[in-house]
Amino acid sequence: MAAVQTRSERALNRLAIAAVLVITLLFLAPIYWITSTAFKPRNLATTIPPTVVFQPEISPFVKLFTKRSQLRSAPEPEVYAAAPWWERLVFDGGEKVVRSGRGEVQLSGYPNRFMNSLIVAITSTVLAVGMGTFTAYGFSRFKVKGEADLLFFILSTRMLPPVVVAIPMFLMYRAVGLNDTHWGLIILYTAFNLSFSVWLMKGFIDEIPKEYEEAALVDGYTRLEAFFKIVLPEAATGIAATAVFCFITAWNEYAFALIMTNRRAQTAPPFIPSQVGSGLPDWTVIAAGTFLFLLPVAIFTFLLRNHLLRGMSFGAIRK
Amino acid sequence: MATVVMTSLDSKSRAASRGLSDIKIRNLFIIPTILFLIVFNIFPLIYSLGYSFTDFRASTNAPATFVGLQNYRELLNDPFIWANFAITAKYVIVSVTGQVVVGFGTAMLLNREIPFKGFITTLLLLPMMLSMAVVGLFWKLLYDPSFGIINYALGLGSFEWLANPEMALYAVAITDIWMWSPFVMLLSLAGLSAVPRHLYEAAAIDRAGPFYTFFRITLPLVAPILMIAIIFRTMEAFKTFDLAYILTSQPTTEVISIRLYKMAFQEWQTGRSCALAYIVLIMVLAITNIYVKYLNRVKER
Numbered sequence: 296m297a298a299v300q301t302r303s304e305r306a307l308n309r310l311a312i313a314a315v316l317v318i319t320l321l322f323l324a325p326i327y328w329i330t331s332t333a334f335k336p337r338n339l340a341t342t343i344p345p346t347v348v349f350q351p352e353i354s355p356f357v358k359l360f361t362k363r364s365q366l367r368s369a370p371e372p373e374v375y376a377a378a379p380w381w382e383r384l385v386f387d388g389g390e391k392v393v394r395s396g397r398g399e400v401q402l403s404g405y406p407n408r409f410m411n412s413l414i415v416a417i418t419s420t421v422l423a424v425g426m427g428t429f430t431a432y433g434f435s436r437f438k439v440k441g442e443a444d445l446l447f448f449i450l451s452t453r454m455l456p457p458v459v460v461a462i463p464m465f466l467m468y469r470a471v472g473l474n475d476t477h478w479g480l481i482i483l484y485t486a487f488n489l490s491f492s493v494w495l496m497k498g499f500i501d502e503i504p505k506e507y508e509e510a511a512l513v514d515g516y517t518r519l520e521a522f523f524k525i526v527l528p529e530a531a532t533g534i535a536a537t538a539v540f541c542f543i544t545a546w547n548e549y550a551f552a553l554i555m556t557n558r559r560a561q562t563a564p565p566f567i568p569s570q571v572g573s574g575l576p577d578w579t580v581i582a583a584g585t586f587l588f589l590l591p592v593a594i595f596t597f598l599l600r601n602h603l604l605r606g607m608s609f610g611a612i613r614k
Numbered sequence: 615m616a617t618v619v620m621t622s623l624d625s626k627s628r629a630a631s632r633g634l635s636d637i638k639i640r641n642l643f644i645i646p647t648i649l650f651l652i653v654f655n656i657f658p659l660i661y662s663l664g665y666s667f668t669d670f671r672a673s674t675n676a677p678a679t680f681v682g683l684q685n686y687r688e689l690l691n692d693p694f695i696w697a698n699f700a701i702t703a704k705y706v707i708v709s710v711t712g713q714v715v716v717g718f719g720t721a722m723l724l725n726r727e728i729p730f731k732g733f734i735t736t737l738l739l740l741p742m743m744l745s746m747a748v749v750g751l752f753w754k755l756l757y758d759p760s761f762g763i764i765n766y767a768l769g770l771g772s773f774e775w776l777a778n779p780e781m782a783l784y785a786v787a788i789t790d791i792w793m794w795s796p797f798v799m800l801l802s803l804a805g806l807s808a809v810p811r812h813l814y815e816a817a818a819i820d821r822a823g824p825f826y827t828f829f830r831i832t833l834p835l836v837a838p839i840l841m842i843a844i845i846f847r848t849m850e851a852f853k854t855f856d857l858a859y860i861l862t863s864q865p866t867t868e869v870i871s872i873r874l875y876k877m878a879f880q881e882w883q884t885g886r887s888c889a890l891a892y893i894v895l896i897m898v899l900a901i902t903n904i905y906v907k908y909l910n911r912v913k914e915r
Contacts, residue, residue, distance in 0.1 A: 311723045318720055319734055322741060325792065328763055329752040341761040426647050433643035437636060445648070447906055452655040454902040456853040458871050459891040462878045463658035463665070466672060486654040489647060517633030547745035549856045550871075554879060564747040568860050571751065578755055585748050596743045600736040604804055607797060608842060611909045612804050 326589075332582035336388045340578045354384040355579035359587075362401040405584055408566040412588075414477055415562055416545040419484035424538045426485075427492025428500075428530070432522060434493070435500040436508075446494070450609065453490040457550035465554055475556045483551050488541040491609065495540070498610030499533025500526065536602035539595050546592065563588050659895070666888035673882035685889035695890070698873040705783055705858075705869055706851040712791035713847055717798025718840065724799070725806040739800060741793045750860030753789045757861075779866040786858045786867055793857075794847060801843040805836035838912050845905045849898065870894055 332340050334351040370378075370386055378386065434442060464483065465474070473479035503526060511521040527534075549564040556562065567584050570576065596603075604612055634642070666685055670678035689695050720738070724731065741749070756764050757775040765773050775785040809832060817827045855871035868876075874894065878887035 308726060311726060312728055315720070315723050315728060315734060318723070319737055322738055322792065322796070324763075325752065325756055326740060326744075328756065332755070341758075343761055343766065345761070345763050345766055426650065429643040430647040433640045437640040439640070439644065445644075447903075449647070449651060450906060451899060451902050452651050454849060454898055454905075455655065455659075456855075456871055456874075456891075456894060456898060458855060458874045458878070459662075459895050459898075460655065460658060462874075462884065462887055462891055463662035464654075465879075466665075466884070467658060467661065469672075482654060486651060489651060493647065518636055518639050519633055522639075543743055547747075549745065549747035550875075554875075564745050567748055568751045571754070581751065582755075585752055588748060589744055592743050592745070593740060596740055597736060600732070600739070603739055604800055607800060608912075609909060611842065611913045612801070612839065 329582050329589075330586055332578055333586040335579050335582075337577055337579050338388075340582070352384065352388065353381075354388050355577075355583035356587075357381045357385055358577065358580045359405050359583045360403055362403045404566060405563075408561055408563045409587070411477065411556075411560055412546060412562040412564075415480045415484060415560070416542050418477070419481045419488060419545045420538050420541040422481070422485040423488035423492045423541050424496075424534060427489055427537065428496050428527075428534060430493045431496035431500050432526060435497050436505070446497075449490045449493050451490075453487065457487075457548075458554075461551055461554045468555060475558065475560050477560050479555050480552060480560060480562065483555065484545040484548060487548075487551075488544055491544070492537050492541055494609045495537045495606060496530070496533060498605070498613065499530050499537075502613075503529045536599060536606060539599050540602075540606045543592055543595060662888040662891060665885050666892055668885040670885040671882050672884040678885065681885070685886045686893070689886065689890055689893065695873070698868055698870045701783065701866065702852060702854075702869040705787060705854065705867075706848055708784065709787040709790045709794075709851045709854075710844060710847045712787060713795045713798045714840070714844060716791060716795035717843070718802045720795065721799045721802035721806055724803060735800075735803070739796045742796045744793070746793070746856035747860055749789065749793055750857045753785075753792075754861060757785055776862045776864075779864050782862045782864040782867045783858075786861050789857055789861065790851065790854070794850075798840075798843045798847065801839050802836060805839035806832070809835045838908065842905070842908050842912060845901065845908060849901045849905060852901065853898065 331347075331349075333355055334353070335346065335349055336352050336354065339346040339349050375383065375386055433439070434446065439445065460483075468474045468479050473482075507525050507529065508518075508521040511525050512518065516524065547564065548562075552562045553565040556565070563584075567581065567588060570581055570584070599606070665678065667680055667682060668678035669681050669685075724735065728734065754776070756762050759765060759772045759774050759777070762775075764775070765771065774781065776782050813831050813835075814827065817831060822830075853871055854869055855875065858867045858869050859872055859875070861867070870890075871894075874887060874890050877883050877890060
């Protein structure tokens with residue numbers, strides 16, 4: 296903007312920048328706090344006043360991944376001497392815990408839940424984006440009778456409250472043995488994301504000029520060839536953005552996972568809060584688990600930053 | 615309900631004669647998705663509609679007996695259910711108002727030349743991308759009365775946020791505001807940046823005051839997008855489950871989804887919970903209908 300600013304406008308602008316900085320710091324403070332707690336020794340995690348400066352440690356992550364049991368006193372010197380380096384990190388923090396089992400390392404429940412989350416989120420994303428892209432193309436390029444009603448029907452399935460759908464699904468899954476299985480969750484998340492994927496992909500495909508395919512048809516391509524060789528490559532960015540949105544939604548989902556799984560197929564969102572349980576929780580371990588779980592989403596948010604608006608408005612607003 | 619019926623297609627007949635016909639491709643592309651959604655969303659709902667007229671309990675093997683509209687009658691006359699709806703309404707109002715004030719305010723501040731604006735905006739959007747359940751969990755740490763950082767920062771001593779029945783719902787709403795104000799901000803920013811600059815220049819030439827400019831130029835032009843944000847957030851806040859369920863277990867924070875969850879999966883009153891689910895469902899569909907109208911209106915601009 297070449298507009299000449301008066302002195303008062305410049306002062307106002309500076310004030311706004313300062314306010315934006317303060318707001319940004321306030322918004323990031325909770326995320327910073329959980330991240331820093333993940334690297335604290337246990338005795339500094341819940342101090343008053345809060346500990347801000349400390350020597351970062353990775354022992355919370357060691358404790359997160361291995362099964363542990365409480366000892367009455369500090370470990371014996373021979374136990375300490377026989378322990379691997381990462382085990383000593385935990386002892387050095389003055390903790391009276393030892394990994395359970397006689398010698399062999401047992402994994403905690405966390406890595407398994409994390410894997411379940413990955414399996415369920417990735418599979419349901421592939422299915423939802425795959426089917427969604429085909430359907431979006433169908434709606435975008437062909438005349439469909441009652442198109443507006445069908446699209447409303449598709450969107451409305453996304454708006455259903457999870458608990459409402461979960462009651463009959465729970466009964467049906469129980470009848471066919473899909474409770475507490477990966478496929479049970481994958482089907483639910485695919486259905487949930489499918490409507491979103493259709494709406495978003497339709498917006499992306501609408502933007503690809505029809506003339507591209509028509510030229511290909513004239514050149515002797517069949518409609519299917521034109522779709523795979525012309526439309527799909529053009530829609531690649533849109534497909535990637537849609538996939539990331541679907542992945543994040545499935546990754547974060549809680550209510551279905553809480554109701555439909557309990558052990559074998561449990562994902563991380565119901566598992567992480569259940570660790571708080573009884574007694575004095577070790578907040579450094581919970582923070583470490585939370586940090587690892589949030590990390591992929593934070594990375595994806597940065598990759599997705601130019602498409603966030605579009606995704607969040609179901610493709611209604613384009614930038 | 616509309617069905618996918620053959621209609622004339624605009625493609626060239628020569629092209630249509632090669633490979634699969636356009637109509638076949640269209641049906642092949644659309645019908646599986648519709649079927650999938652019918653099987654996994656609509657069929658379960660029909661299934662639960664049936665149960666909503668029975669006294670079925672999923673925890674026993676006793677066969678369901680038909681009780682007609684009794685579940686609906688009892689639910690609609692139950693003052694405790696109405697209390698749950700009142701809590702939900704209060705939560706929606708507090709939470710959405712907070713999000714609009716913070717989100718729109720931040721968007722107004724950001725709608726000017728600010729160094730690293732793109733980077734700052736992305737950072738601000740981070741909270742809404744996170745898992746609600748996990749956010750609820752770590753806000754428990756922040757709200758802790760003895761070592762929580764919120765009490766320390768505000769100098770509140772050992773103020774109880776979550777154990778206090780009066781405060782708990784507001785504590786949940788504050789967390790929700792933290793998470794979702796960025797959403798309102800994102801949409802408002804899109805609306806604000808689309809306001810033509812010459813309108814502001816004209817207003818400045820006419821010596822219009824900042825209030826006049828805001829209420830006569832900015833707000834009317836941003837309103838459609840802001841409405842989308844408000845309706846969407848209202849719908850989501852109405853359905854809210856994760857945050858309130860994880861943060862507290864107070865009776866004063868028992869929003870309708872939590873009541874429904876407890877009725878279905880802790881008290882195992884399956885038939886009754888199906889009826890309640892239907893009452894909730896009709897409300898959600900009504901809001902969805904309004905929402906889609908606004909989505910299409912903004913799309914057409």
